[in-house]
Amino acid sequence: MLSVRFWGVRGSIPSPGSSTVIFGGNTSCLEIRADERLIIIDLGTGVRPLGDYLMSHDFKKGPINADIFVSHTHWDHIIGFPLLTPLFIPTTTFRMWGPISSEGEALESVLNAQLAYKFWPVRLSELSAKLEYGQIQTTSIDLGEGLTVKTKYLNHPAMCLGYRFEYQGKSIVTAYDHEPYRNLFPTDPSDPNYDENIAEEGELVVKEENAKIQDFFRNADILIHDSQYTEQEYQNGKTGWGHSTYEYAISTALKAGVKTLALFHHDPNSSDELLSQREQEYRRKLPSSSVSGGLLSRISHLGGLSLVLAKEGMTLIA
Ligand SMILES: [Zn+2]
Numbered sequence: 001m002l003s004v005r006f007w008g009v010r011g012s013i014p015s016p017g018s019s020t021v022i023f024g025g026n027t028s029c030l031e032i033r034a035d036e037r038l039i040i041i042d043l044g045t046g047v048r049p050l051g052d053y054l055m056s057h058d059f060k061k062g063p064i065n066a067d068i069f070v071s072h073t074h075w076d077h078i079i080g081f082p083l084l085t086p087l088f089i090p091t092t093t094f095r096m097w098g099p100i101s102s103e104g105e106a107l108e109s110v111l112n113a114q115l116a117y118k119f120w121p122v123r124l125s126e127l128s129a130k131l132e133y134g135q136i137q138t139t140s141i142d143l144g145e146g147l148t149v150k151t152k153y154l155n156h157p158a159m160c161l162g163y164r165f166e167y168q169g170k171s172i173v174t175a176y177d178h179e180p181y182r183n184l185f186p187t188d189p190s191d192p193n194y195d196e197n198i199a200e201e202g203e204l205v206v207k208e209e210n211a212k213i214q215d216f217f218r219n220a221d222i223l224i225h226d227s228q229y230t231e232q233e234y235q236n237g238k239t240g241w242g243h244s245t246y247e248y249a250i251s252t253a254l255k256a257g258v259k260t261l262a263l264f265h266h267d268p269n270s271s272d273e274l275l276s277q278r279e280q281e282y283r284r285k286l287p288s289s290s291v292s293g294g295l296l297s298r299i300s301h302l303g304g305l306s307l308v309l310a311k312e313g314m315t316l317i318a
């Protein structure tokens, strides 16, 4: 059985408080299980309660042994690392995977930089767990026992990987932090910098890159996708920040034949009330066939898509 449990669903910064009790305020952390195998994705603040859970459940059965995949090293995805309790247990083994940073710095070096006295009172030398590091780019890795992972670079202002886990014919894909590729060259002929050939070339590249992303999602049982903004918010100053809209995530999932879309990396300002409203609103739009013109209505016949907004504590089975 392949499943995912959400320990942190929030983007950018932890957002505790009375308005985030239902969806949760911890930043990115996912627990994937392929039967007994444990995969952790991202080390946001959600990894602290996950670590406590592993100590009270898994550790009773034997040493903790997991592969940890880091999407990228923005704070919200690594800041929980020093609070992962199994790091202080000598029998723990973590195989750490992730991309090199945009500055060419290895994952190990970025994570270890957090364990300096200016940021944190515990040093790297005080961690007892066995840590092995694997630096990855676009690749496919056989993790053994029938479990594989494919990776794909996403569009974000840092080197950021999406992951596709496959096990016993089931698949779980992650795609955050990510926004659709867009043409960076002027496309308006009245723009003094407009060049027809460059504009067309740009359009072609964008089309190809967005198609590759869609292929990466193809027929996934579960797609966990960035949805920090609405289309309106995105168009009003959030373009280029490396995050997607609900509309883009849903339309791409529909076109890729995804079965369950879990919208993820919620904006820290999005309250429980707002997220619940949006979940209902976007679900209502899904089966619509009577409204013409909108992208969602045009492609909804490809549907059969289940839509959820990720919540802390939620488990989905692929
Ligand atoms: Zn993030």
Ligand SMILES: [Zn+2]
Pocket: 072, 074, 156, 158, 177, 242
């Ligand atoms: Zn990021």
